[in-house]
Amino acid sequence: MKSKLQPSLQLNDQLRLRSVTLGDYPFLRGLYRDVRSQELSVTGWPQAHINAFCDSQFDLQDTHYREHYPCAHFYVIEQHGTPVGRVYVSDAPEILRLMEVSLVASRRGQGVGGTLMHWLAGLSDASQRPIELHVEPENPARRLYERFGFITPEPQAQSGVYLRMRRAPILQAA
Secondary structure, three states, X not given: OOOOOOOEEEOOOOEEEEEOOHHHHXXXXXXXXHHHHHHHHHHOOOHHHHHHHHHHHHHHHHHHHHHHXXXXXXXXXXXXXXXXXXXXXXXXXXXXXXXXXXXXXXXXXXXXXXXXXXXXXXXHHHHXXXXXXXXXXXXOHHHHHHHOOOXXXXXXXXXXXXEEEEEXXXXXXX
């Protein structure tokens, strides 16, 4: 099966995915800090320490993903040509895995996630592969995933602080 994930994908008239380049790393580090800001605000650390910690965690995560997901595609999400997030998808032959999706705060709740899930569900259905992801139980994105048919399979749905969710492909009419 040939992958439908390419270096650049136009999702609609506003949103495009393009492969991450080295020049994107300052944006991606800033996005990671933004996503973690509320969680780390309670530490009492100076902002410089928070930034250094987040940069270190981002680098570790990036290294882990690149070493352990050989079928992964790493995308910057652009809206009207401006970076607004990232989405990482493993395109393995037997399963699609949504590894990471993060959006800048101003684009959350604006339909970007729904567009991404519609694209990913279409890819799943066309290739007849399930999609799997992990999400924190209280993450608002969990409701979006449920609207797109993700369920929490039992047993062992909890993996540390994350719930494993899975969406079966919808059979295509012949």
